[in-house]
Amino acid sequence: FLELCQKQSIYFDPATEDLETIQHHTVDxxxxxxxxxxxxxxxxxxxxEETPFHPERYYEVFDLHGKKMNNSRGWEIYPKIIYDIAMYLKENYHNIPWLITENGMGREYEEQYMDEKGIVQDDYRIEFIGQHLHYLIKATEEGANCEGYMLWAFTxxxxxxxxxxxxxxxxxxxxNDERSRTLKKSASWYQTLIDKRELDLPDEIYK
Structure with missing residues (x-):
């Protein structure tokens, strides 16, 4: 990687004392x-070659046919990526301690999923979180050094x-003027998950 940076003239050209500081103060x-x-x-x-350097010099985006999508954001939904990340860190980065600092599901027009009591029935969010946690737990059971999961977002x-x-x-x-707040279906589900410390969802949700 450093050789590539030097070749493309994007190396940060550290002094010897800079490298010593980095060596003795690695991230926790x-x-x-x-x-x-x-x-x-x-x-x-x-x-x-006349174009300024960009990482896309070495790749182009690939659009996977048939991928599952969150169409509100135009983002692919692929929960197993958390497992893949965990195994990559374990095998290539000395299994450094790490945690998920953001993971979540954004959707437009959630009012269309409200029931007669005004509660958003966001099963899609429960499924998204549940599938990602399923693969994260699987990774930790296989020795990945993940120490936490932070959901984006509480509100x-x-x-x-x-x-x-x-x-x-x-x-x-x-x-509205009051900025009134209501719990979505996912809030009650997530509270139960915290209280019981058990990920209990139908088998088909993990597919």
Whole structure:
């Protein structure tokens, strides 16, 4: 990697004392924000040498046919990626301690899933979280050094790119003067998960 950076003139050119500082002050743990995979393949065309460096010099995006999608965000849903990440860290990075610092499901127009009591029936979010946790637990059972999982997010939140267009929370925030809040179905499910410390979902949800 360092040789590649030097070749492309993007190496940070450290002094000897900089490298010594890095060597003696390695990170304590790694935090990973994970929502979707990015699939790539070898590039089919010659890179224009006059173009400034970009990592896409070495790959092009690959669109997997038949992939499962969160169409609200245009993101692929592939829960096994958490297992793949865990095994990669275990095998290639000395099984450094790490944790999931963000993982969650954003959806548009969640009001369409409200029941007669005004509770959002977000089974899609329960499925998303449940599948990802299933593979994360499987990874830890196989020796991955993951120390935690942080859900994004507790409540619906403002995105700098789309305001409240996509809702991520276990708790719904209404955009009224009171900013009233209601628990979604996923909130009760997640509370039970915390209390019981058991991931109990139908077998078909893990497929």
């Amino acid at each position: 743990f790694l935090g990973i924000n994970q929502y979707y995979p990015k699939r790539v393949r070898a590039p089919r065309y010659q890179w224009n 619906d939140c403002v995105s700098p790119m789309n305001a409240f267009k996509n809702r991520y929370g276990l708790v719904r925030i209404e955009l």
